[in-house]
Amino acid sequence: MNSDILPKQYKHEDHEEAIYAQWEEAGAFTPQATSTDPNKEPFSILMPPPNANASLHAGHAMYVIQDIMTRFKRMQGHPTVWFPGTDHAGFETQFVYEKHLKKEKKSRFQFDRETLYENIFDFVKQNSGLIENQMRRLGFSADWSQKTFTLDEHVIKTVHETFSKLAKDGLIYRDNYLVNYCPKCGTTFADLEVTHEDQTSPLYYVRYRFSDGEPRIINGEEIMYITVATVRPETIFADAAVAIHPEDPRAKALHGEYVLNPLTKQPIPIIEDEYVDPEFGTGMLKITPAHDPNDFELGKKHDLPLHVTINTLGKIDLEWHNPEQEPAKGRAEQLKTQFHNQSIFHARPAVVKLLEAENSLEKIDEKYQNKVTVCYKGKHTIEPLPYPNWFVNMEPLAKLGLEAVEQNKVELIPSRFVKQYQQWLENIRDWPISRQIVWGIRMPVWYNARENTNIFVSFLDTNGERHNLTLEKAYEAGFELVEIRAGLQSLIAPTETPFEISPESPGDDFIQETDTFDTWFSSGQWPLVVLKYPDGENFQQFYPTSLLDTMWDILFFWVARMIMLGTYLTGDVPFKHVYLHSMVTDSKGAKMSKSKGNVINPLDIVEKYGADALRIALVAGSAPGNPIALSEPKVKGYRNFGNKIWNIGRFIQISESEHGRSPAVSEVDANEFSAEDTKILNQLDELVTSVTENLEKFRFSDAALGIYDFLWNDFANGYLENNKDRTETDAYRATVSHVYFISLQLLHPFMPFVTEAVWQQLRREDRLLITSQWPE
RNA sequence: GAGUCUGUAGCUCAGUGGUAGAGCGCUUCGUUGACAUCGAAGAGGCCACAGGUUCGAACCCUGUCAGACUCACCA
Numbered sequence: 001m002n003s004d005i006l007p008k009q010y011k012h013e014d015h016e017e018a019i020y021a022q023w024e025e026a027g028a029f030t031p032q033a034t035s036t037d038p039n040k041e042p043f044s045i046l047m048p049p050p051n052a053n054a055s056l057h058a059g060h061a062m063y064v065i066q067d068i069m070t071r072f073k074r075m076q077g078h079p080t081v082w083f084p085g086t087d088h089a090g091f092e093t094q095f096v097y098e099k100h101l102k103k104e105k106k107s108r109f110q111f112d113r114e115t116l117y118e119n120i121f122d123f124v125k126q127n128s129g130l131i132e133n134q135m136r137r138l139g140f141s142a143d144w145s146q147k148t149f150t151l152d153e154h155v156i157k158t159v160h161e162t163f164s165k166l167a168k169d170g171l172i173y174r175d176n177y178l179v180n181y182c183p184k185c186g187t188t189f190a191d192l193e194v195t196h197e198d199q200t201s202p203l204y205y206v207r208y209r210f211s212d213g214e215p216r217i218i219n220g221e222e223i224m225y226i227t228v229a230t231v232r233p234e235t236i237f238a239d240a241a242v243a244i245h246p247e248d249p250r251a252k253a254l255h256g257e258y259v260l261n262p263l264t265k266q267p268i269p270i271i272e273d274e275y276v277d278p279e280f281g282t283g284m285l286k287i288t289p290a291h292d293p294n295d296f297e298l299g300k301k302h303d304l305p306l307h308v309t310i311n312t313l314g315k316i317d318l319e320w321h322n323p324e325q326e327p328a329k330g331r332a333e334q335l336k337t338q339f340h341n342q343s344i345f346h347a348r349p350a351v352v353k354l355l356e357a358e359n360s361l362e363k364i365d366e367k368y369q370n371k372v373t374v375c376y377k378g379k380h381t382i383e384p385l386p387y388p389n390w391f392v393n394m395e396p397l398a399k400l401g402l403e404a405v406e407q408n409k410v411e412l413i414p415s416r417f418v419k420q421y422q423q424w425l426e427n428i429r430d431w432p433i434s435r436q437i438v439w440g441i442r443m444p445v446w447y448n449a450r451e452n453t454n455i456f457v458s459f460l461d462t463n464g465e466r467h468n469l470t471l472e473k474a475y476e477a478g479f480e481l482v483e484i485r486a487g488l489q490s491l492i493a494p495t496e497t498p499f500e501i502s503p504e505s506p507g508d509d510f511i512q513e514t515d516t517f518d519t520w521f522s523s524g525q526w527p528l529v530v531l532k533y534p535d536g537e538n539f540q541q542f543y544p545t546s547l548l549d550t551m552w553d554i555l556f557f558w559v560a561r562m563i564m565l566g567t568y569l570t571g572d573v574p575f576k577h578v579y580l581h582s583m584v585t586d587s588k589g590a591k592m593s594k595s596k597g598n599v600i601n602p603l604d605i606v607e608k609y610g611a612d613a614l615r616i617a618l619v620a621g622s623a624p625g626n627p628i629a630l631s632e633p634k635v636k637g638y639r640n641f642g643n644k645i646w647n648i649g650r651f652i653q654i655s656e657s658e659h660g661r662s663p664a665v666s667e668v669d670a671n672e673f674s675a676e677d678t679k680i681l682n683q684l685d686e687l688v689t690s691v692t693e694n695l696e697k698f699r700f701s702d703a704a705l706g707i708y709d710f711l712w713n714d715f716a717n718g719y720l721e722n723n724k725d726r727t728e729t730d731a732y733r734a735t736v737s738h739v740y741f742i743s744l745q746l747l748h749p750f751m752p753f754v755t756e757a758v759w760q761q762l763r764r765e766d767r768l769l770i771t772s773q774w775p776e
Numbered sequence: 777g778a779g780u781c782u783g784u785a786g787c788u789c790a791g792u793g794g795u796a797g798a799g800c801g802c803u804u805c806g807u808u809g810a811c812a813u814c815g816a817a818g819a820g821g822c823c824a825c826a827g828g829u830u831c832g833a834a835c836c837c838u839g840u841c842a843g844a845c846u847c848a849c850c851a
Contacts, residue, residue: 005810006810008810008811008813009811009813010813191847191848196848196849203851228851229851230851231851232851243851275850276850276851277850277851280850280851281850281851282851284851285850285851286851287851288851292851294849294850294851295851370850370851371849371850373849414781416780416781417780417846419779419780419846420779420780420845420846420847423778423779423780423846423847424846424847427847427848552845552846553846555846556846556847587787587788588787588788589788589844620789620790620798620799621788621789621790621798621799622789622790623789623790623791625781626781626782626789627844628788628789629788629789631787631788631800633787633788633799633800633801634788634799634800636800636813637799637800637813638799639813640811640813640814641813642813643811643813643814644810644811644813644814646810646811647810647811647813647814648810648811649810650810650811651809651810651811652810653810654809654810655810699792701789701790702790702791702792705790705798705799708798708799709798716810716811717815717816720810721815
């Protein structure tokens with residue numbers, strides 16, 4: 001069919017697109033492509049779903065691991081599928097969308113939640129499909145006819161059912177627990193989503209005077225006050241006590257005493273607790289249960305009141321709801337005028353100024369080193385504050401997760417991650433699964449809006465005006481429930497509010513929770529939603545899946561949760577092996593980041609050197625769990641390798657054009673083979689064995705380098721060069737042809753395009769290389 | 777504070793107790809027919825350091841130094 005001799009160079013841009021189209025037309029990516037033997041074990045991989053509105057980055061290029069395994073298993077004749085999909089990426093996407101809104105001088109508060117949701121959906125749709133096409137360019141043989149998006153109807157249904165089951169099993173609870181709240185992002189974060197950053201902050205030494213104004217004698221000295229060190233003087237409004245270590249020599253003299261809160265001038269008790277480090281600061285610790293996680297625990301233990309004085313907007317809130325806690329009349333007015341509704345960033349210097357003016361500030365240590373908690377996304381300072389949130393009790397789930405790995409039902413590769421995994425699960429805290437954003441799966445929870453009028457709502461009325469108030473006040477102001485629901489932005493129901501779990505409204509008087517599920521709650525069910533648990537055919541055939549490949553940074557976020565939720569729901573682990581692939585770095589081993597300006601776009605590399613070169617460059621010389629440096633010289637080297645493959649083909653083609661088609665090895669008398677023929681054929685057999693074994697054991701680098709070394713050194717530079725005087729013998733021609741075509745098959749998972757291109761140019765059979773039978 | 781990983785050629789890194797490896801780079805030579813995106817030859821290593829186990833250690837154990845990471849976190 002092709003009598004022309006191949007050009008001297010392999011030009012990837014002339015082949016890749018056409019070959020990919022050929023594969024798709026042939027249905028090569030479906031599980032029916034090669035499965036002639038129904039007894040062969042199904043093989044499946046779930047693609048970690050990229051963000052639906054994302055563009056391909058170097059990390060996605062590492063999914064080549066998945067494509068290699070998929071192609072390998074497909075050629076071995078297993079019913080094979082690589083399931084693709086995309087994630088709505090709740091907070092991430094809303095964050096991007098809000099930046100987009102900001103450019104248009106708009107804010108999310110101008111929209112009711114339904115409209116905002118629709119707008120984000122449209123925004124995401126504009127970019128959807130982009131990453132899929134980019135993955136095609138890398139040659140990924142995923143079954144695109146079976147895509148899942150985490151907001152598909154059946155996904156939402158499954159997520160609802162999982163939540164409902166967890167609730168039935170008593171694993172869901174609401175709590176006013178102190179959460180990591182980011183006032184800038186407007187939502188709660190899980191512990192995993194915040195980090196601690198070093199910083200130098202002033203440490204303020206603040207005087208708390210005795211409530212009766214009388215001096216006390218401590219260690220023979222008359223004192224009028226005690227001194228407490230703090231980096232957050234603006235939280236003094238919410239102080240509920242001062243604590244001292246019980247063994248502290250001063251403790252006895254201070255037992256049962258009260259001091260005045262230096263801001264509110266209200267008396268607060270001095271309590272004793274071993275939590276306090278007598279060596280630190282002044283040995284006295286102010287207790288602010290509403291705004292510090294440790295103090296929250298101490299507050300519970302000592303039954304201290306919870307004063308919330310920082311609100312969800314990051315502003316000082318000096319409405320005292322409990323009259324008993326309200327400061328003296330004049331003082332309350334003064335503080336309100338000065339601080340109410342002030343941003344906490346401005347409040348701090350203002351509070352310091354007031355303390356100074358009232359002689360309550362002893363000194364400032366300007367060089368104090370501490371750590372501040374920030375959100376992972378914008379690095380905004382996190383405000384710990386009480387906020388009604390939904391939690392999953394992780395204890396029973398963590399147990400399932402630990403068992404799965406400890407009993408080797410799930411193998412982590414490399415195994416050193418087992419320790420990290422265990423450490424995390426053994427110390428796990430309950431999982432807050434609710435987020436105060438609209439872009440996500442809304443919780444199927446309903447409150448009776450007639451009976452629970454203390455629910456706080458934010459909504460736009462029919463004129464587009466925004467209201468923040470309780471339902472009770474809203475009804476009083478003449479708003480109908482219908483109008484509130486239509487314009488609803490968010491609601492906060494007190495933790496004790498009764499609720500019903502249902503996908504649909506239980507009645508006219510009900511209002512739905514506005515919180516959405518944490519993205520990881522839905523993606524944590526990825527194996528179930530992709531395979532359509534519990535009744536889907538794919539679930540029956542492919543669960544548990546064979547391999548999960550992802551980067552180690554989401555081992556806790558995603559992998560652990562899939563193992564836990566999968567096992568919890570089905571009784572079986574969702575996958576048998578977890579391969580934690582390399583992080584792709586720049587050529588110097590530095591993490592790629594926009595701010596460093598060292599980001600390499602994999603598509604630029606594909607453009608320049610071809611997908612094959614990029615693919616094998618990412619795999620050869622890399623080890624799981626270790627970084628892999630992506631350098632242009634390396635890719636160029638493998639581009640040259642592709643050209644070498646091409647030219648071996650060209651060499652065979654030229655030879656065949658002179659001497660006719662090469663015979664098969666079986667067609668040649670065994671006696672005609674020279675020692676060198678036999679040697680290279682034996683080496684090939686060994687290569688087949690070692691590549692197969694390496695792939696079975698996920699040793700991708702060894703497999704790739706083995707083929708590379710054999711083809712270039714043993715075969716091309718050795719055998720072919722040394723036997724150029726025998727080009728007319730059948731034994732030689734049969735050997736060359738045999739070695740070459742088997743090698744192409746071995747190399748195909750790594751470099752699918754060039755191998756398929758020469759395979760089709762030289763073979764006189766219709767079968768595509770992608771669906772040819774793996775050599776044994 | 778607890779834990780993990782890494783340290784091998786100039787660079788980037790594989791390495792599975794048995795003679796130290798690859799790619800790139802470097803030096804010298806070679807273009808008439810598969811390929812210059814090529815070929816031939818070569819230089820370059822106390823495998824971080826110090827002990828130990830072993831017939832034998834880059835590999836296993838202990839410690840030290842250096843770098844990276846994970847988790848937790850005290851005002």
